[in-house]
Amino acid sequence: MIDLKDVNVSLSANAASFFFAFLAPGFLILFLLKPQLFILLDFWKLFILASAITAPPFLVTMLFAAAAYFNLLRSHPEHVDNWGGPREWYLRLAFNNAVSMFLIALLIWVFDFSVKGYVISGCVLTACNFLSEMYYFLRFIRDPENFDYGWFKSIRSLIER
Numbered sequence: 135m136i137d138l139k140d141v142n143v144s145l146s147a148n149a150a151s152f153f154f155a156f157l158a159p160g161f162l163i164l165f166l167l168k169p170q171l172f173i174l175l176d177f178w179k180l181f182i183l184a185s186a187i188t189a190p191p192f193l194v195t196m197l198f199a200a201a202a203y204f205n206l207l208r209s210h211p212e213h214v215d216n217w218g219g220p221r222e223w224y225l226r227l228a229f230n231n232a233v234s235m236f237l238i239a240l241l242i243w244v245f246d247f248s249v250k251g252y253v254i255s256g257c258v259l260t261a262c263n264f265l266s267e268m269y270y271f272l273r274f275i276r277d278p279e280n281f282d283y284g285w286f287k288s289i290r291s292l293i294e295r
Contacts, residue, residue, distance in 0.1 A: 151228035159235030160184025191260040192231040199223040213278035
């Protein structure tokens with residue numbers, strides 16, 4: 135069991151990101167699409183299903199961030215540290231994924247989408263997340279020394295605590 139004094143800011147940020155980016159919107163989307171299934175399944179099956187329906191948009195942008203990292207490692211190794219590492223990408227992309235998934239849940243609720251509507255809106259928002267990550271990468275390439283993501287300037291300090 136984890137003692138409360140052993141919990142640090144980094145662990146808390148990672149756990150909160152996982153909950154708000156994967157579990158909470160996944161549970162909500164499952165409840166909106168199939169309320170009977172939501173009631174019938176036990177917690178662990180819901181946990182796996184909720185994670186599975188919210189993970190693909192996150193994984194697409196995470197793979198792009200990793201590809202950008204390895205491209206930088208080959209072409210501009212002196213600027214790789216400014217792009218960040220996997221934990222920074224995780225926090226940044228988890229925030230983007232949470233916003234996207236809750237927006238999809240809102241669309242499902244307002245427009246009474248079916249599973250097909252979820253898939254279409256998920257693909258559109260995944261493309262938007264991919265394009266925003268590409269935009270960040272292009273901004274980074276232009277000025278790697280003064281780059282920040284804009285919405286969360288101290289992401290590195292959150293990880294290093």
